[in-house]
Each structure stands twice: as structure tokens, then as C-alpha cells.
Amino acid sequence: MAIGAAATSMTEHGVSVGDFQFAGTSAKAELAYSELGHDGRRAAWWFLALELPFLISYGLLLCAGCAFASLRLAAAGAERLARIARFAAVFGLLAAGSDLIQNSALAIVLTGSFAQPAPRIAEIFGDLTWVFGISAGFVFVAGWIFAALRSRQMAAQ
Secondary structure (H helix, E strand, C coil): HHHHHHHHHHHHHCCCCCHHHHHHHHHHHCCCCCCCHHHHHHHHHHHHHHHHHHHHHHHHHHHHHHHHHHHHHHHCHHHHHHHHHHHHHHHHHHHHHHHHHHHHHHHHHCCCCCCCCCCHHHHHHHHHHHHHEEEHHHHHHHHHHHHHHHHHHHCCC
């Protein structure tokens, strides 16, 4: 809820979280910085600070979820899918690491430094966060569903 409050405060100052995180160019980063104003920048700092425990938690959750899906798939006899899930377990940590790098680049922008590469790094690693996070989440959920269905089929036989 605290992250939502900080994001709402940023939006009230004219800049959405997405506009801030994915500015990409020096001009857009400077525009977002100036539109935020003092109170909006304070909210952005709170947003970055409060996101740290969140990104650690979801990184570990996705990693552990893929690892457990791998174990369930192996127990259900789907060894090839279990290997994919073991490989995807790293994606959760990569998503969290990418998010941390993005937040570090955004912190540089919040200090008033709009020069590249900080805005571009924030944009690229923000995209990587989504790619790795969605990939790990898909493997986590699909692996658990497939393993559950496979276990039911094996029990029925």
C-alpha cells in the first residue's frame, strides 16, 4: 500500500510511474523531473525505497516457485519440462536484479543528473525486469498446473 501511495503522489504531480521509469531520453527524464516538483520527487524517492523489499520478495518468490515447479514436474515424470523450470528459476533473480539496476539509474536521475546513460539504463533494465519476471511467472504457474494435471492422470491409471 505504501508503494501505491507514493505512486499516487507522483501521479498527482503530473508524472506517472511509467513515464518516470521508462523516460529513456535525457529530455524526457528532465521533463519528468521538472514536472514532479519537490513533493513529487520526494514521493519518487519513497517509491524507490519502498520497492526494494518488494523486488527482493518477488525475485525470491519467482525463483523458489520455478524450483518447486521443477521438483513437481520431475516427480510427475516430465523431466524435460523440469529442466526448463530449473533453468527459469534464475529468471526470478534476474528480474529482481534488473529492477534494482533500473532503480539505481532512476536514483541518479532524481539527483538532477539527466545525462545518458542513466535514463537509457533505467528504460532497458525496466524492460528486462518485465521480460524475466513474466517468463519466470509463466513457468512457475504453467509448471505447477502441468504437474498437478500429470499427477492426477498418473493416479487415475
